[in-house]
Amino acid sequence: MKLSEYIINDIKPLASNAKVSELQQLFNQLSYSHIPIKNEDETFMGLFFETDAHCFEGEKNLVEYMYAIESFFVRENTMWLDVLEAFAQNSSNIMPVLSEKNRYLGYYELKDIISLFNESPFLFEAGGVLVVEKGINDYSFSEISQIVESNNGKLLGAFISKMKNDLVQVTLKIGNTGLNDIIQTFRRYSYNIVSGHEEDSYTQSLKERSDYLNKYLNM
Numbered sequence: 001m002k003l004s005e006y007i008i009n010d011i012k013p014l015a016s017n018a019k020v021s022e023l024q025q026l027f028n029q030l031s032y033s034h035i036p037i038k039n040e041d042e043t044f045m046g047l048f049f050e051t052d053a054h055c056f057e058g059e060k061n062l063v064e065y066m067y068a069i070e071s072f073f074v075r076e077n078t079m080w081l082d083v084l085e086a087f088a089q090n091s092s093n094i095m096p097v098l099s100e101k102n103r104y105l106g107y108y109e110l111k112d113i114i115s116l117f118n119e120s121p122f123l124f125e126a127g128g129v130l131v132v133e134k135g136i137n138d139y140s141f142s143e144i145s146q147i148v149e150s151n152n153g154k155l156l157g158a159f160i161s162k163m164k165n166d167l168v169q170v171t172l173k174i175g176n177t178g179l180n181d182i183i184q185t186f187r188r189y190s191y192n193i194v195s196g197h198e199e200d201s202y203t204q205s206l207k208e209r210s211d212y213l214n215k216y217l218n219m
Contacts, residue, residue: 003080006113007097009106013038014062016045021058023048032094036107037062037069044096044104046071073098076105080116083108125156127175131194132186136168139191147189148174151181169194 013036014023026035027050034047046069048062056065073096074083087095093110132144141158148155154175162169174182183193 003078003083003108003116004076004097006108007076007106008109011035011107013044013104015040016063016066017061019058020053020056020060020062020065023053023062024056024058027053033092034070034094036094036096036104038104042104044073044098044102045069047092047094047096072096074108075100080113084113084117087113120157125173125175127154127156127173128179129195130172130174130179130182130186131161131169132172133167133169133192133194134190136163136166139168139170141170143189144170144172147185148172148182151177151185153177153182 011026011030011032014026016037016039023035033050035050035053036047037045039045045066048065048069052065052068056068070090072086072090072092074086076097076099078086083095087093087110095108095110095113097105097107099105132139144158145155154177156173156175158170158172160168161171186193
């Protein structure tokens with residue numbers, strides 16, 4: 001399914017000359033952290049944060065509070081992982097989507113984007129999870145892949161989960177085999193094994209965290 005199929009457009013941006021009371025009423029009716037704002041020529045201007053909006057004077061126009069507007073968005077062709085990153089960076093549960101010509105197309109909801117991660121093979125495919133650590137100038141993903149595959153493992157996913165000082169931690173999801181031989185090979189290549197968990201306990205923990213997050217988002 002294309003990510004663009006998740007675009008919602010049932011909330012239209014408020015005009016910058018609208019009353020603050022209209023914005024406050026929208027926030028009272030909805031559970032979104034931000035509401036998009038447009039200019040008189042239909043150009044997307046940015047978003048107002050809910051907490052800020054309730055501090056504004058209701059009878060004034062939004063244009064008088066442009067100093068508080070936040071400017072963030074994604075494009076219709078932005079990959080879902082980058083969309084998720086944009087949500088995290090802006091502490092928002094709504095993300096405006098613009099075309100290449102900056103036309104407002106609608107928005108994504110955070111819970112929809114998170115659902116894509118919940119459905120990914122990294123979470124649901126059978127396998128083991130391993131966290132390895134090495135110097136920031138010494139590790140490489142090609143070497144990591146070679147170590148896994150040389151032990152008949154299948155790399156289902158990998159990402160940098162921590163970077164501090166001169167060390168990098170990489171989290172791996174590995175299918176098709178146990179972890180023991182892979183762990184020993186990583187050690188021979190001077191990787192520190194931070195943690196290695198069998199699939200059942202790790203996946204259950206991750207699912208529980210996902211369920212908790214979904215419950216939080218639906219409150």
